[in-house]
Amino acid sequence: MPTMTYAEAAKQALAEEMRRNSTIWALGEDLGRGGVFGQYSGMAEEFGPERIVDTAISEAAILGAAVGAAIAGTRPVVEMRFADFALCAIDELVNQAAKARYMFGGQTKVPLVVREPIGMWRSSAAQHSQSLESWYCHIPGLVVVCPSTPNDNMGLLKSALCCDDPVVYMEHKNLWALEGEVDDRSSIPLGVARTAREGKDLTIVSWSSTYHEAMLAAVALGEEGIDAEVIDLRTLWPWDKTAVLNSVEKTGRLLVAHEAVQVAGFGAEIVATVVERAFSSLRAPIRRIGAPRVPIPYAPPLEDLLRVTSESIGSAARELMR
């Protein structure tokens, strides 16, 4: 089984799909030189400047043009560089891409993938660090994906590239260099969670970078005799309710952990759904942990204060087991 980085896995997925489908193209700032994180390196050489398109710093036009290009028969892959910058194109994503199919009564679809790198990374401060995945889950029409491993980044991106819906594809900046095994290079269906660790005492639901913290916490908890099940949601809309509900019915305890601000984060949706659907299975109150509702600071000690870590997940789990 080959080992590769999270960035390389996405690149290979995109390259494979571009070889298979000549209507797929990518557009964004600095893509010709490999993209700001190198996730497109070498692609302009293979596919040429017509399909790996360098654009102006012009987010609204990048996404707006992608909407038009999707409607007119191509499959654009939009690189937004940082999820924070995608806010310059929120009309294009929310009012245009997400709405066109519905408000035109199914006369068109808008098959595009918007890559929006999220998360805290190397003291990037308030405008380059946000995790805004829950915003997009609120918008009918959008699919929201948050891969956490190289294998998932390959398989989920392949699925996103074949999807006829606009997909908000949120890679975590801190995971670009993460190495991992990529099994059979096949696509992974959107909307299906992965139970990364089975356990009988409590269910920890997470995604993206925080999933790795959840796994570390589960190992530590295991040494203390607490058997945690860890679910990596992978896709936030649609999210795999069946996997979560089945797990909670088994363990009777739920902890949701994410890097995004806890208030109105996607954890709230998961918790509410479990309360509505599986209340009688619960043996303890539900816990969710996310960032406090403050912008992300620059200085590392302050930044660290906001992180959801394996330690904070572990302590919350221990409280649930009391």
Next chain:
Amino acid sequence: MTQVLDIDRLLKHHLLMCRIRAFEEAALQANTENLVLGAIHPSIGQEAVASGICLNLQAEDLLTSTHRGHGHTLAKGADPRAMMRELLGREGGNSHGKGGSMHIADFSVGMLGANGVVGANIHIAAGAAHAIKLLKEQRIVCSIFGDGAINRGPFLEGLNWAVVFHLPVLFVCEDNGFASTTRTSAVTGGQGAATRAESLGVATTTVDGNDLTEVDRIARSVMPSIRQGKGPHMIVARTYRLVGHTAADPDLYRPRDEVEKAWKRDPIARLRKVLRQADVDLAILEHHELNARQEMAGAFAEAKAAPWPPLPRAFEDVQDIGDPRQEAF
């Protein structure tokens, strides 16, 4: 210089302009009868822009339009019966009654949608043209927007995009002088649309948008270079909406004499004068008007009698993955 008039062509324009006017009047009537509940933005007075531009497009060409898009949509060839049903929110509307007036669209004739967000159709048009270029197709895209759009980012970003990638787009600034109910000149720095477009490298032609013969002539003259891949062009067509911003707008912000004066430049009356001077029989022109009225009255009557969309339509065409019909909770 005396120009030889192509009477058949002008008659086509005349009929189309009468049809647009009649459609808008029928829509206003529907509004009066409380059958159109959402906002409608009639284009009465701006028919020469819709007709003069769109009759110069080919069937396979694409069009993006604005919230004031009925005229453009009809001019691109859409069926007014389906459009009227859409305005009334009925089954059989272009979008099954899910979009209404502000999102009127008919993809079967290349009309990619009116847009409720001012200026948003500009870079969508640039992107459609980008796809055309990638797919090596021959067609072009036309994007019609109002002068209110030139103070939004997409005007800058979309025009810049079309220039940088040499895209086949005809931009049309349908300049009726008002951004919603505010005079555009009062909120616009510099010289406005044409100067801004020129500064981006988009060749621009300004035309009297109430003079059909001129709009038609200019539109026809700029098409070849766009089709030959020489990049975008913009037409600024100066016009005036002869009625309120929406059907509900009492239009109190414009002096009455200004509006009355504008009616003397009614583009349909002006075209009719041209045709009469060319000895076209008045009966033909009156016949156009009568036919148009009958057609649109028929469309309105049919729409009134049409059923509401079946309720499951509310949940259709949201998305494939995460379809609300499977994601009920």
